[in-house]
Amino acid sequence: MTTKRLVLVDGNSIAFRAFFAMHNVLDKFKTPEGLHTNAIYAFNSMLNLILNKANPTDMLVAFDAGKVTFRTKMYPQYKGDRPTTPDEFREQLPYIKELLTARGIKSYELANYEADDIIGTMATQAKQQGYEVVIVTGDHDLTQLADDRVTVALTVKGVSDLEFYTPESFKEEMDITPRQLIDLKGLMGDTSDHYPGVSKVGKITALKLLHQYGSIENLYANLGEMKPSRLKDHLIEDKDMAFLCKQLAEINCQAPVTIQLNELHYDGDQREQLIAFYRKLNFRSFLNQMDVPLDPHPAEARAKVDYQPLTVTALKELVQKQQPLSVVIEMLGADYHTEPIIGVAVGNEETILVADHDDILLDDFTKQWLADEQAVKYVFDLKCDLVTLNRYGILFKGATFDALLASYLVDVNDNTNDLGLIAQSYGYSNLLPDMEVYGKGAHVAVPPTERLQEHLANKVAALNYLQKSLPEALKKHDQDQLFDEIELPLSHVLAQMEIDGVKVDTNVLRTMQNDLSGRLAALEAAIYEKAGQKFNINSSKQLSEILFDKMGLKPLKKTKTGYSTSMEVLEKLRDQAPIVDDILNYRQVAKIQSTYVLGLLKAIAPDCRVHTRYLQTLTQTGRLSSVDPNLQNIPARDEGRDIRKAFVPQQAGWQLFSSDYSQIELRVLAHLSGDDNMQQAFREDYDIHAHTAMKIFNLHSVDEVTPNMRRKAKATNFGIVYGISDYGLAKNIGISRKEAAEFINSYFDQYPKVEEYMNEMVKKAREDGYVETIMHRRRYLPDIHARSFPVRSFAERTAMNTPIQGSAADIIKIAMINMEQQLKEQHLQARMLLQVHDELIFEAPQEEIEILAQLVPKVMDSAVTLDVPLKVESAAGRTWFEAKG
DNA sequence: CCGTTCACG
């Protein structure tokens, strides 16, 4: 007989995490009666994951019974200062228990005990009976139960995945045994459970003590021998507290549970009950997984999408009805500059036409219709369609709705770019995700014609559906203007930039390649000689063996997998061994060669240009990103900067021209915060870093500012934009944390409204669940409620940074649209080629450069009106290298 | 397919 596997789930912990994992869709997950269902939904997804990954024969979900437990009797403050759970969460708990019943899973709670204790008790009983046990929770405390028969699975990334802890993996991560976790918490306390441990003892000190003494008992037994110190005083003073906290941290494995192991058999769903439950809560996608319609009456169940062959005649007839039509141009891969089209579909609510080829795009009527601005179309990924149709000589016009762009704006967090998944999240569950139809990874292939056509017809139907629901969502977020006047027009601008491409001179790159490969060989030989052996210098693992094991250098930093050999570390080891210098040089040269010289050569199209793709629906802040190749990270400093000499205009007698915003993020901050001092600095066009230095170093004039002061002030300004912490600033400019904290204090003294702004953003994120930019670009921050300090802190910094970075992104996007308009109106030959976040690069005939030098800065600095002026700096030259100010 | 490293703003 196979071993029994008991899965024990910490119900409250998983439910709570489920609630916040889908906090951003709180409004969308609501029954007509007003019951929120997001936590129930996410909890059920988690159940699917657990059942799938842990494959239980027996299962129990344990819940906390109430606030009063044996622990609060021992220590009244236990879990004392927890904020009350939101009503939207509490109302869902009874339904989660109902869901469990329908899924054939027992749930249980016990007065005076926490879910942890039920789990500990059942786990202990079960392993004595020879079960394997898996505990599922979001709470690290339960890892204390891990042993050879008990695995603890912790939720990661909300509730989307599980990480399994065995005693070995626990030991690897914490370097103590699971049981020692109790001692650890006894010493360091637990802020979220609100017990203190020993004063001034944190994780680092506590771990050190445990490595030395093993347990709290043994520590105190040997305390006499410890040298006198602050630490010792605290240990003596807080002895009772240490023992009490250890007791609080220890899970009770002898709780008086009234449930028996043999009641926990898991036998699968109670199908009828579960269907009724899903229907009650409108869980369409779960029903779909069971192949059951939302509507119980088959006659009214969803109709199969009907479609006809897409022919010119059929299209003409359809178009003459003069209705908006959804258009789908399908291809398998992402690179729409070259990827072949595998099908085309067009349609509205009544008629859908589908073809499994691109013949229709060769027809004149079709071309005319696609180019007709008056003929309204709905699409998914407009920029893709624009570039693809351009290959057929078609200037695609009339698209007023792009479902991909719209869903991105509504929630940038949800970074799926699959029409099926997006449609599903808006309640249309008829369309399969592309992956299920086309396969994934190496197995991507065109399916049989009928399946393909059905899929495309479904895409048209999904687009029709989304066109009705997404605009409402945009409106609700006050994002109409962002969509209609920024993102949609920007798609056209970006498409043109991608189509035009930028010319790269292969001769420049080949010459560099010759030089670099020679130097690389020399460095390689020098490194092997100094190491006394050959090895793969590109392997950080092998390199760390050479440096730290063989040569005995001191490792300064750890990574997940070993010792770090990053530049930061190597710079510090530079003086200790000559090999380190060679390695740093090797790394720099190898990077230039492989990523830039060879990488760029590979990306050059037959027209001698590189055509990047700007991803318009990816970043969390509203910036663009650039891929295949990435033209937004071409080296700008040091030796790598020479790469820019290969970027040249497409015609003789032309030049490259570049304009960039000066200090745009700080200017945006000055505007957003309304800080008078900072605004004045920009109005007077002071050197902002020197000005900041003067203020925070308490000087009377900028003349007293030394270069070093300016450097530190500059780093502080950066830190502020990133959502400052003393720790991060200290690390960055090499000062003590205390000094950094003083810096920040005097910074906030000088720019008081900046501090107010930072606090306000965090508060807004907590209250509204999101922050937004000047153009109402929105980012949800569910982690702002996280219990874990690092996770929560990250969300807080994001809350401070996103409106700044995102507003700057809004501004340059507006400038790009206006600029393209100006080039057209003024009949200039100049073309906009690249955008690098705060910089625009053009090419133009020599005689237009003077015009650009006037026009571009004017358009860029008037893109929006802020409370401070925007400043733009420009340069021109025969290559990108020369066109850099 | 993930982790490390390093390029950009």
Next chain:
DNA sequence: ACGTACGTGAACGGA
């Protein structure tokens, strides 16, 4: 005390 700066993409090595 707890450990991090914000946002990206590509190459490479090693499971």
